[in-house]
Amino acid sequence: MTTVLALQPAMPRPSPVPIAAATHSQTQTQTQTKGAMLGKENIVQVRPISTTGATANIRTRRERPCDACRRRKSRCVIHEGAVLCVLCEFHKQDCTFVQSPQPRKRKLPSEPKKDDIKKRSTDPVPEVKKSVSAKPNGTPKQIAVQVSSGPNPPQFSGETLGLQRRKHSRYIGLTTPFDATLIGLSQFDTHNESNFDLGTLRRVNDHECFIMLPDETAQDFNEDAEALNAIENIVAPHGSALVDIYFRIIHPSFPIVQKRIFYERLRNGDRQFSPPLLAGMYILALNWWVHEPELAHLRKPDAAKLDVIASKSLSIAMQRPKLSTVQAGLLLLQRPEADSWSLTTQLVAIGQELGLHLDCSNWSVPQWEKGLRNRIAWGLYMQDKWSSLIHGRPSHIFSANWAVRAISDENFHENEDGSSNPEHEDENENEEAEKGQILFAQMISLTAIMAEIMDTFYTQVAIQDLANAGKNSTQLILERAKPVQIRLKEWFAKLPASARMDNVVANQLSATGYLHLAYFATEITLHRRIVQSLDPATSDAYLLYICRSAAKTRLISAMDFVNRLRPEHLQAFWYFPSKTNFTLIGTFGSLLWATAPAQEEAEFYKTRLREYRWTLSVSSKRAEFLDYAVQMLDASKAMLNNLAKKPSYVENQISKVGVPAQSVTSTQLPTQEHDQDALMGDAPPSLSRITSNSAFSGFSNETLDQYGSDQAGGTRSPSSPPTSVG
Template identity: 55%
Template sequence: MATILMAAPPLAPRPIAAWSTPMAFFDSKEHRPALKQLQQSAPVARSRKERPCDGCRKRKSKCVLQEARRCVLCEFHKQDCTFVEKAQPRKRKLEDGSLCESTAKKSPTSATVSAGRTQTQTPAVVVASVPVARKPFAVDESLSLQRHRHCKLLGQTTALDASLVGLGAFNDKNETESRVGTLRQVTGSEFFSIHADADVPIPDDEARALAEIAAIVGQHGQALIDIYFRNVHPSYPIIQKEAFLDRVRHGDKQFNPPLLAAMYLLALSWWDQDPVLSQQTKPDVLRLEHIAISSLTFAMQRPKMSAVQAGLLLLQRAKSSTWTLTVQLVALGQDIGLHLDCSDWSIPLWERRLRKRLAWALYMQDKWSAVMHGRPSHINGADWAVQHPTMSDFDESIPAVVTDSSAEDTDPQSAKGRTIFMQMITLTSIMADVCSTFYSQTARTESARAGRYSTQLVLNRAKPVQLKLKEWFAKLPPECKMDHQTLGTTGPLSSTGYLHLGYFATEISIHRRIVQSLDPATADPYMLYICRSAAKTRLISAMDFVNRLRPEHLQAFWFFPSATNFALIGTFGALLQATSPGREEAGFYESRLREYKWTLAVSSKKARWIGDAVEVLEANAELLGGLGEKPVTVVAQPRKVAQEKVVQVLDASMAAPQLLQQEFDFLDGEEEEDDEMMEVDGW
């Protein structure tokens, strides 16, 4: 058996070598980074008259025999090298083909669309009838986006100790061979095991899935990809745009099926708003979604960033936002090390930037899904080491690849979207604090133990979180204000709506817990008045925000929890109605809830997904039907008198009067700040 010679072990991980242009690049599989060194040092291949071995035929790889009649790739994969299987008939090339083939020549639809709107069209794919020398695809130089290999993180407690793995003989790609497979070192203490996709057999044919996707989308693939990068990507940049378009330009047919289907699905949300596409027959959304979900199930068995990307995009669709898939994606992200700080890893710079953006998108998915479904979060802060992104992390340029990224860096719409994405990360961190402070099992247990003082405990804990939230709002950049108009952009759509809706959902989650802690049987009536007045103020502000949403907000991209956040406003109003002490107050909330439901119903004509929130409001209304008749109450006393009396009636032996007075001051200032915030925000 021939021995594969490895390079001497380096003292430290070497940086990823820059691309070098090969003399010819006709067979992309021949130039896989993991196999390039093996093939370059192997014997000369036999003539084409000799058939390849069974393994290479399945892999569609070049078969290079050694003297012992065992080919290099079978030696590499540690499998038998046989010549017994019959050759499979050649498959016809698809007429519609995949994304690449459908965009080889511009479809009439996409060509017409460009005349009606100003946009940067994705360059048409180069027809591969004449081979053109080119550099390897950027994804094949990466760690977690290679087309033929996938990786898994070797954690600190596994049977392979990092100190021992570091003794391996690493080549110029920081990889070494071992009995458990190829090991790759990305930093002094972090290692991954690298596996060939062919080593993980799955009962699915990616080529068939891509063909089905292409058949469903037809000639509209190019137009939908343009829509995706125009409407979704700016404020949800989890794809490396230039790496993706580089593959499209050069006719790569090995796209990840669930990722491609998910991109199409999101783009189809704007089908009816397009003046040309709306006149065409819309692709079968349900069939496309079925293919995306089923192919994602298989793709997750080969951990890659593309599978995480596909899952996150699918979860942006309201009907697809399931808790189970979210948990699977968190596990998948940990499998490829997205929870780690990759700042000094020996991987391409563009991949480090993409990893950071994708990691935070996964973080937000986990935290807001926990809010939506009332579940505990699966991302632990103690094990989260990802640094917050900066503007430089949104640079999508790739060395030696001709791109339009420089133009996008100066595009106001793209810059605005990136700012929204970063602000949503900070807001999500605050919401995570709210959930752990008020809704964790530990917090609920402590509140129950506090008994009659539970409201005071909740108020005490609410103040620091509330102040942090107000500080976040006060520091919002101008481009994140609701009234901000972006000059020179390609369209009027603005995604600032989902950011502000998330803010109100966070505010309401705090006051919801305060109201839940109030017990009319034991609480002082003046305390009830103060807390309920503050809650009423927040509800009115949130409803007024929804009333002021314009079409450019409603038709833009909305983050996945938005339908739930709209519903949370209505749920909070229903809670206040149900706990109202008298008939007059209950009637007020009933009236406001009817108005709010009408507003959402009208808004759903521009954004159909809002209909899910309307259903929740209808369900709440049915439950409120069982609410008994409220008694007639006297007019409540003024706020200031209420504060003075509640402090007077508190037990003098308690240490709480001064603290409680501070909490009242804190709640008392909310009503005034609401008006100020709305003025600052331009509403």
């Protein structure tokens, strides 16, 4: 196993070779030489990108690049016998040599280099915007990072830690046989490495160290080339089109892959990708196959075959874990049909082996890898927390051992040096990328609130505390719910405009739906616990009314949100827990139906659930994963058929059910704001004037406080369901 080791700077140690001791020219020469050696020895023979045409475009390396590559300032590669360069073939465009090269600007001796200016502006550790987790107590000493300064530095030189070609890393922990003091005695070279019999020690700062092991020690290493060929054969000749779909639709909202480096490797003819990662990208992109005019009329590649290869190659990759292993696992878990708690737990363990639970901001790794690690780490955090909710299992990530810095703008930069370079993207791509980054960051902060709810109410310790409270359990829940309810309310109030549901452009997909659905699932998870604690026979009548009224409001708001989803939402990317989150709305309605004190109230929820099922069934034509929610609704209804008939309000005593009388005016009843205040512990005066001859009418004051007609941003409303459905 990879074990992380914290090297204690206070311990005496021999003076190792300084990490940044080499001169600039020495560093550049060493890095380029090592990168060239790695590039040669790590090449796996994979079928190259197909070329078209029979006439060879004769050109030597010393001749100028084509017009397109010159504009993009990209390396122009033409395979032997090919007509088009790799870049032009990938984009299906003409490969011309018409334009003249632009004259180079002669720099004055005193003018600083552009690379030096960019490096100074991007090297500082990014500022933490907002913390959503525990932070480490100390800040380790900064270690200089060696960056190749050549015109075409290798993307995956020895400087990277988590994506080396022939090696994988394992974190060394404090309690392992690799004692920090002993590691401090090792002599580290200019690449921060120290070789010994068991492997290579890779120091990332004065406190933490990894052991690098060769991939050849893992079983079935040579099967990668065969798996890659099989994957490409399944999707051929549409691989590049599927990659474009992935980065256009999925990547903005779930940015766990380094887009620019991925494309650069494609353009340079480098096809040595992680098989499960590439298969996962293809599998997800296939969900939008029918929406692409160029692909819809063609035979769709077999996603099931890709899934078989992905699963097998992922199990092999886990033996030599890299960042690409976690990336692949997270992508495969985004499939609507994927629902694996065991894979989630495996990925958490692998992430810890790779040190993803640590703050890497001062590690001696490339700047782009720091941002990528941060994004993958938070993606893993959300996978663990939402899987914990939808599976009802204990989370495997705890704040005491989570030192990852809060996500920041710098973490999304795609360039190899970690800088922002938007000029290579068109305006629409930049807007979608920025919107996706906001959604990703907002989902992280929402997940932290949801995790707090799970820790407060659904752990075994919390369950026992509530059981011990007996008839006072509801009051205990309300006291504990107050701070998290305030956080949730503030989160929603502070949502940026681009993350709101009404921010929709016609005929352009919008992924904001999954974020707002997760918000409602979080609210429901909180109110569900309150409703479960209520007992009409023993609960105070006023408290019973307040709690059930607030729960009813949350249910109606959630159902209204689903009813107002537009095609732009339904056909966009939906985060993996979404199909279960849609189901939780129906489950909550079924819970309110089952626990209703009287038949009139039960009939109200029965009617709303029938309408909700109709909405889901209509919407599933555009989002097939909603069929799961429909099936679960039907399963819940089958269980409710066993529910005993409830008494009517005429037969019940108002003191037991706490429902206001029909004759009481709305000014005499607590408003919805008062309902929420009551849950916070600030209750309005007692309802002493309520009489006992009430008929249930869905409660008074049905104002929707979250999604009114001017907020939902949608006009689509499914047809009314047939009255016979139910």
